[in-house]
Amino acid sequence: MELQNLKQQDPEIFALISKEAERQNSEIELIASENYASLAVLEALATPLANKYSEGYPGKRYYGGNLVIDDIENIAIARAKELFSAEHVNVQPLSGSPANAAVYMAFLEPGDTILGLKLDHGGHLSHGHPVNFSGRLYNFVQYGVNPETGLIDMAEVRRLALEHQPKMIVAGFSAYSREIDWQAFQDIATEIGAYSFADIAHIAGLIAAGELKNPVPIFDVVSTTTHKTLRGPRGAIIMCKEKYAAQVNRAVFPGMQGGPHDNMTAAKAVAFGEALKPEFKEYSRQVILNAQAMAREFIAKGYKIVSGGTDNHLFIVDFSEREYSGKDAEKKLELAGISVSRSTIPNDPNPPMNPSGIRIGAPAITTRGLKESDAIELVALIIRVIEGDEKEGLVVKEEIKNLCQKFPVYY
Ligand SMILES: Cc1ncc(COP(=O)(O)O)c(C=O)c1O
Incomplete structure (x- = not known):
C-alpha cells in the first residue's frame, strides 16, 4: 500500500491500516454482508x-x-x-x-x-x-x-x-x-x-x-x-x-x-x-454458483442447511443437532483465518449471542476469483476446523494462507 503521506505523518494508524489490509489479503472472508470494493471505488x-x-x-x-x-x-x-x-x-x-x-x-x-x-x-x-x-x-x-x-x-x-x-x-x-x-x-x-x-x-x-x-x-x-x-x-x-x-x-x-x-x-x-458492465453479471452468476456448491458440499458431508440450499449468495449451516454452537464454530474458524458470522436458525432454542448456526456468504471469495472447485475445497477446510482441535486449526491456517496467495485481493 502506498499512502505515503499517512505513513510519514501518522505511522501508528498507517501500521494498523497495513495490518488490516494484510489480514484481509491472507484470510478468507465468508461474511455474507462483506465484499471487496474495487480500487477505483476506494x-x-x-x-x-x-x-x-x-x-x-x-x-x-x-x-x-x-x-x-x-x-x-x-x-x-x-x-x-x-x-x-x-x-x-x-x-x-x-x-x-x-x-x-x-x-x-x-x-x-x-x-x-x-x-x-x-x-x-x-x-x-x-x-x-x-x-x-x-x-x-x-x-x-x-x-x-x-x-x-x-x-x-x-x-x-x-x-x-x-x-x-x-x-x-x-x-x-x-x-x-x-x-x-x-x-x-x-x-x-x-x-x-x-x-x-x-x-x-x-x-x-x-x-x-x-x-x-x-x-x-x-x-x-x-x-x-x-x-x-x-x-x-x-x-x-x-x-x-x-x-x-x-x-x-x-x-x-x-x-x-x-x-x-x-x-x-x-x-x-x-x-x-x-x-452496469457485463463482467458484473458474470461475477454475480459466479457468486450464486459458489454459494450453491458450498451448500451442496456441506449437505453431502452430513450437515443441515436451513431451507436445504440456496438461490442467492448465502446459506445458514444449522448445528442444532451437534454439540457445538455457531459461536464456537465462528471462534475456531477465526483462529484459522476464516471469517464467518454466527447466526440464529429459525425458532432457535439458543440466545442470539450464542445461536445454533453460522451464516456463510460467497460475495467476497468470488471477488477474489475463487470458483466452485475452490469453494468446495474451502468447505473441507471449514469442516476440519470445526470438527478438529486447536492444532488442526493452526495447520488449516497455513493452508488458508497458501490458498489466499493464489487469489490476492488487490495486488
Ligand atoms: C437487510 C439489511 N438491512 C439493513 C442493514 C443495515 O445496514 P448498515 O449496517 O449499513 O446500517 C443490513 C445490514 O446488514 C441488512 O442486512
Whole structure:
C-alpha cells in the first residue's frame, strides 16, 4: 500500500491500516454482508470531495460551491435508475439502517403498525426488533418462515396482514437463502391498502445483474446498502415511485440526516458504473454458483442447511443437532483465518449471542476469483476446523494462507 503521506505523518494508524489490509489479503472472508470494493471505488472515497458540505439536492443546495458535486450526484442517480429500473433514487443515505429509518419516516407516523420478518428467521434489526429504533418507534408485527421448509410462509404473511392491517409490509432479509416472491408480497399489500417496502440490502448486486427478480418496478419503496453484493462503498440508497419522490427526499434530508458524504456519493457512482458492465453479471452468476456448491458440499458431508440450499449468495449451516454452537464454530474458524458470522436458525432454542448456526456468504471469495472447485475445497477446510482441535486449526491456517496467495485481493 502506498499512502505515503499517512505513513510519514501518522505511522501508528498507517501500521494498523497495513495490518488490516494484510489480514484481509491472507484470510478468507465468508461474511455474507462483506465484499471487496474495487480500487477505483476506494480511490473515489479518499478524495477532497470528503471536504465538502452539500445539504440539499442537486440544483437546490443550502451551501455554495456545489456545481461539481451536483454533477456527481446526478450521475450516481442516473446510473442507479438504469441499474434497477427505478423511477426515483435518493443516493444520500449514509448506511442501511438510516435509509430504513428514512423510509419509515417518509410513509408513516410513530406508533403505526408495520409487518416485518423476525430477526431469528432472517430479518434485520431495523425490521422491528425491540432493541432497535424501529421496534421502539413503530408497532411491528412479525412473520416468520415455515418450520418444516425454512421458506417464508406467505399464508402467514397474508393472515397477519388481514388481522393487523399494517400500514406497511416489509420484505427483505439479512439471512434468508431463497428467492422472495415480490409479487405475492405486493398482492397482499394491495389487498389491504398497505405500502410495500423491500429492503434488498443483501441481494442488490444479484438483482442489478438480473440474477434475481427485481422488486423495484412493482414496490412502492425499496432500500439497499451499496457495500454488500453490489460491491460499492459503505452506504445506501432509496428507490421509489416518482409520486413518492418528494416525501422520500424530505425524510432523508432534512428528516434524518444533514449533509451527504460526497466522497461516498462519487464512490457509489463508480460502483454503479461497474455494476452496469457485463463482467458484473458474470461475477454475480459466479457468486450464486459458489454459494450453491458450498451448500451442496456441506449437505453431502452430513450437515443441515436451513431451507436445504440456496438461490442467492448465502446459506445458514444449522448445528442444532451437534454439540457445538455457531459461536464456537465462528471462534475456531477465526483462529484459522476464516471469517464467518454466527447466526440464529429459525425458532432457535439458543440466545442470539450464542445461536445454533453460522451464516456463510460467497460475495467476497468470488471477488477474489475463487470458483466452485475452490469453494468446495474451502468447505473441507471449514469442516476440519470445526470438527478438529486447536492444532488442526493452526495447520488449516497455513493452508488458508497458501490458498489466499493464489487469489490476492488487490495486488
Ligand atoms: C437487510 C439489511 N438491512 C439493513 C442493514 C443495515 O445496514 P448498515 O449496517 O449499513 O446500517 C443490513 C445490514 O446488514 C441488512 O442486512
